[in-house]
Amino acid sequence: MKLTPIMDPEALNRFLEADFPQLHTDGKVFDVIAVRAGAITMRLEPNERHLRPGGTISGPTLFALADVGAWCAVLAHIGPVALAVTTNLNINFLRKPEPGPLFCDCRILKLGKRLAVVEASISGEDRTDLVAHATATYSIPPR
Amino acid sequence: MKLTPIMDPEALNRFLEADFPQLHTDGKVFDVIAVRAGAITMRLEPNERHLRPGGTISGPTLFALADVGAWCAVLAHIGPVALAVTTNLNINFLRKPEPGPLFCDCRILKLGKRLAVVEASISGEDRTDLVAHATATYSIPPR
Amino acid sequence: MKLTPIMDPEALNRFLEADFPQLHTDGKVFDVIAVRAGAITMRLEPNERHLRPGGTISGPTLFALADVGAWCAVLAHIGPVALAVTTNLNINFLRKPEPGPLFCDCRILKLGKRLAVVEASISGEDRTDLVAHATATYSIPPR
Amino acid sequence: MKLTPIMDPEALNRFLEADFPQLHTDGKVFDVIAVRAGAITMRLEPNERHLRPGGTISGPTLFALADVGAWCAVLAHIGPVALAVTTNLNINFLRKPEPGPLFCDCRILKLGKRLAVVEASISGEDRTDLVAHATATYSIPPR
Numbered sequence: 001m002k003l004t005p006i007m008d009p010e011a012l013n014r015f016l017e018a019d020f021p022q023l024h025t026d027g028k029v030f031d032v033i034a035v036r037a038g039a040i041t042m043r044l045e046p047n048e049r050h051l052r053p054g055g056t057i058s059g060p061t062l063f064a065l066a067d068v069g070a071w072c073a074v075l076a077h078i079g080p081v082a083l084a085v086t087t088n089l090n091i092n093f094l095r096k097p098e099p100g101p102l103f104c105d106c107r108i109l110k111l112g113k114r115l116a117v118v119e120a121s122i123s124g125e126d127r128t129d130l131v132a133h134a135t136a137t138y139s140i141p142p143r
Numbered sequence: 144m145k146l147t148p149i150m151d152p153e154a155l156n157r158f159l160e161a162d163f164p165q166l167h168t169d170g171k172v173f174d175v176i177a178v179r180a181g182a183i184t185m186r187l188e189p190n191e192r193h194l195r196p197g198g199t200i201s202g203p204t205l206f207a208l209a210d211v212g213a214w215c216a217v218l219a220h221i222g223p224v225a226l227a228v229t230t231n232l233n234i235n236f237l238r239k240p241e242p243g244p245l246f247c248d249c250r251i252l253k254l255g256k257r258l259a260v261v262e263a264s265i266s267g268e269d270r271t272d273l274v275a276h277a278t279a280t281y282s283i284p285p286r
Numbered sequence: 287m288k289l290t291p292i293m294d295p296e297a298l299n300r301f302l303e304a305d306f307p308q309l310h311t312d313g314k315v316f317d318v319i320a321v322r323a324g325a326i327t328m329r330l331e332p333n334e335r336h337l338r339p340g341g342t343i344s345g346p347t348l349f350a351l352a353d354v355g356a357w358c359a360v361l362a363h364i365g366p367v368a369l370a371v372t373t374n375l376n377i378n379f380l381r382k383p384e385p386g387p388l389f390c391d392c393r394i395l396k397l398g399k400r401l402a403v404v405e406a407s408i409s410g411e412d413r414t415d416l417v418a419h420a421t422a423t424y425s426i427p428p429r
Numbered sequence: 430m431k432l433t434p435i436m437d438p439e440a441l442n443r444f445l446e447a448d449f450p451q452l453h454t455d456g457k458v459f460d461v462i463a464v465r466a467g468a469i470t471m472r473l474e475p476n477e478r479h480l481r482p483g484g485t486i487s488g489p490t491l492f493a494l495a496d497v498g499a500w501c502a503v504l505a506h507i508g509p510v511a512l513a514v515t516t517n518l519n520i521n522f523l524r525k526p527e528p529g530p531l532f533c534d535c536r537i538l539k540l541g542k543r544l545a546v547v548e549a550s551i552s553g554e555d556r557t558d559l560v561a562h563a564t565a566t567y568s569i570p571p572r
Contacts (some may be wrong), residue, residue, distance in 0.1 A: 001558045022195065052165065059229055060207040067202055086202055087401060088374055088423060090233040090519040092546050092564060094539040109562050110523040114400060115373060115425065117521050119562065129430045133538050133548065135521060135562065137374060137423070139401065144415045230544060231517055231566060233376040235403050235421060237396040252419050253380040257543060258516060258568065260378050262419065272287045276395050276405065278378060278419065280517060280566070282544065308481065338451065345496055345515055350489040372488055376519040 003038035003108060005076045012040070012072050015080045023068065030068055035076050038111075042069035044102045057097045062122060066091060066134035069104035070118035074138050077111060084116065084138040091134040098124050102131065114140055146181035146251060148219045155183070155215050158223045166211065173211055176246075178219050181254075185212035187245045200240045205265060209234060209277035212247035213261035217281050220254060227259065227281040234277040241267050245274065257283055289324035289394060291362045298326070298358050301366045309354065316354055321362050324397075328355035330388045343383045348408060352377055352420035355390035356404035360424050363397060370402065370424040377420040384410050388417065400426055432467035432537060434505045441469070441501050444509045452497065459497050464505050467540075471498035473531045486526045491551060495520060495563035498533035499547035503567050506540060513545065513567040520563040527553050531560065543569055 007015070012032040016023060023030055026047045034041040042065065044050075050061040067086055074084050103123050110117040115137055122132040150158070155175040159166060166173055169190045177184040185208065187193075193204040210229055217227050246266050253260040258280055265275040293301070298318040302309060309316055312333045320327040328351065330336075336347040353372055360370050389409050396403040401423055408418040436444070441461040445452060452459055455476045463470040471494065473479075479490040496515055503513050532552050539546040544566055551561040 019196075022192070022201075025192070049165070049168070053162070058165075059210055059232075060203045063206040063232075064203040086236055088233070088235050089202075089206075090231070090376060090564065092231050092538065092566065093229055094546060109521065109559055117523060117562070130538055133546070133564065135519065135564065137521065233421065233519060235395065235423065237403060252378065252416055260380060260419070273395055276403070276421065278376065278421065280378065305482075308478070308487075311478070335451070335454070339448075344451075345518075346489045346493040349492040349518075353488055372522055374519070374521050375488075375492075376517070378517050379515055 001111070003077055003111060005035045005037065006079055007076045008035055009033060011080070012076060015075070016072070030065070032072055038077070038108045040069065040073045040076055040106050042072060042104045042106065044104065046099065046101070051099055055099045057099060057102065059093065062093065062097070062132045063089070063091060065102060065104045065122060066120040066132065067136060069106045070120045070134070070136040071138060073106040073108055073118050074111070074116045074140070077108065078140065084140050086136055087139045088137040089134055091132055093132050094130050097131040100125055103127060109135070116140060144254070146220055146254060148178045148180065149222055150219045151178055152176060154223070155219060158218070159215070173208070175215055181220070181251045183212065183216045183219050183249050185215060185247045185249065187247065189242065189245070194242050198242045200242060200245065202236065205236065205240070205275045206232070206234060208245060208247045208265060209263040209275065210279060212249045213263045213277070213279040214281060216249040216251055216261050217254070217259045217283070220251065221283065227283050229279055230282045231280040232277060234275055236275050237273050240274040243268055246270060252278070259283060287397070289363055289397060291321045291323065292365055293362045294321055295319060297366070298362060301361070302358070316351070318358055324363070324394045326355065326359045326362055326392050328358060328390045328392065330390065332385065332388070337385055341385045343385060343388065345379065348379065348383070348418045349375070349377060351388060351390045351408060352406040352418065353422060355392045356406045356420070356422040357424060359392040359394055359404050360397070360402045363394065364426065370426050372422055373425045374423040375420055377418055379418050380416050383417040386411055389413060395421070402426060430540070432506055432540060434464045434466065435508055436505045437464055438462060441505060444504070445501070459494070461501055467506070467537045469498065469502045469505055469535050471501060471533045471535065473533065475528065475531070480528050484528045486528060486531065488522065491522065491526070491561045492518070492520060494531060494533045494551060495549040495561065496565060498535045499549045499563070499565040500567060502535040502537055502547050503540070503545045506537065507569065513569050515565055516568045517566040518563055520561055522561050523559050526560040529554055532556060538564070545569060
């Protein structure tokens with residue numbers, strides 16, 4: 001499997017801002033910072049809404065980061081026209097995240113005609129121990 | 144396995160409002176409407192923030208409903224003091240939800256000393272075809 | 287969603303025996319015992335090969351029962367010609383099974399043109415407490 | 430998270446043979462070939478029983494390889510006395526495997542006091558494209 005991205009971080013971020021404005025109603029939260037063959041990295045800058053008592057980041061925020069990141073990894077390789085939809089997402093919560101930026105490294109495991117499977121690994125600013133790990137499946141409409 | 148709930152809908156809703164105010168920053172969104180042996184039903188009243196273009200409800204909202212609902216099913220049977228945390232959640236997205244209230248029927252599959260496993264079935268107002276289906280695991284601290 | 291089965295238990299069992307003889311190299315292990323709208327029940331009769339020390343049934347046996355059962359639920363509704371393949375299976379192991387027959391109740395959550403999602407609930411002869419619970423996704427080729 | 434293995438491939442293989450003889454009723458099938466910090470690699474040598482018509486390897490065989498491999502990754506770091514049991518396994522089937530040896534690279538995502546989470550990546554002899562990808566959770570009894 002040889003994968004070649006056709007969108008760079010700027011193109012992905014422009015697409016997210018134009019077509020999914022509700023992702024950024026509280027300022028810029030999701031930011032694609034790198035695109036490589038078969039992979040992307042997304043950064044999340046949490047705001048008050050994403051925090052939980054005890055100074056941690058909410059589960060739905062981690063879910064959204066894994067889902068938006070993995071979906072952008074697919075789009076980076078098939079282009080912004082495709083209407084890929086999430087069909088399955090399995091997430092393991094591994095450690096309580098600190099209340100700061102999170103990084104989501106997304107790697108395409110399979111990019112088929114009908115289905116794409118992506119792995120998402122979320123860490124904090126140390127970029128070492130994982131906070132959460134997910135695998136997600138996307139249904140890709142006929143092109 | 145014989146399960147007996149020890150919290151009713153009012154007690155669960157009071158607990159959510161007091162301890163998780165950030166779940167309700169835009170008005171009352173999550174509402175436990177029924178508690179039975181081994182099961183609860185939660186209703187979600189979506190607001191602007193939960194909607195997506197094309198008139199549907201966002202994936203993170205469905206995730207949050209499954210997670211908060213399944214977690215309340217556990218609390219209903221072990222009481223509000225327990226600090227149960229989600230360790231795994233697997234969700235299948237089945238149909239595009241209409242932009243209205245959602246109902247989440249949660250059923251405990253196992254309530255052990257250390258782990259609880261709960262199934263969550265999400266439907267719209269027709270209460271027939273499922274919009275999403277999830278299974279979640281919670282780690283229960285020593286009591 | 288209104289589902290109407292087009293194969294009965296006899297037709298499903300004949301199909302399994304003819305096309306998947308390796309499922310029965312040690313005698314009849316898998317047996318479809320009921321078909322209803324959107325659902326089937328499969329019985330597994332374990333032999334020595336399926337047992338583990340301590341008198342329990344092996345994990346791969348439970349996986350195989352969930353997978354074969356859920357797959358038969360799909361076939362019962364689309365017919366034996368379809369070459370559906372498993373794309374994802376998530377299984378929770380809930381209780382140690384006794385070394386006797388197991389029953390797998392399979393319920394179709396979604397039967398789309400391209401994907402089917404099925405829930406499988408495995409119990410022992412008491413048919414009450416679940417031994418394992420799975421959800422599986424099948425990719426359905428163009429018909 | 431700094432992980433240090435305390436069992437090498439020989440010790441793991443001896444343990445599997447002594448305590449799980451039913452894994453090898455048809456000759457040596459599972460073989461730990463490498464142990465590293467936080468990771469192991471297991472090789473599976475399929476026999477007739479693991480094959481399917483059309484010359485592929487069965488789903489339950491891939492499941493068993495992921496489960497036995499991930500479990501050995503945990504044992505390599507906590508020792509053979511621990512009675513860790515699988516509580517959840519999520520597997521994505523990505524490509525049809527060729528009927529030859531399979532390799533399962535297992536990486537520990539979390540090794541806690543009560544739960545371990547392991548990722549398993551299965552490939553064929555080319556060791557490039559993945560055949561299947563799984564994440565598994567193990568419950569670890571008090572030590």
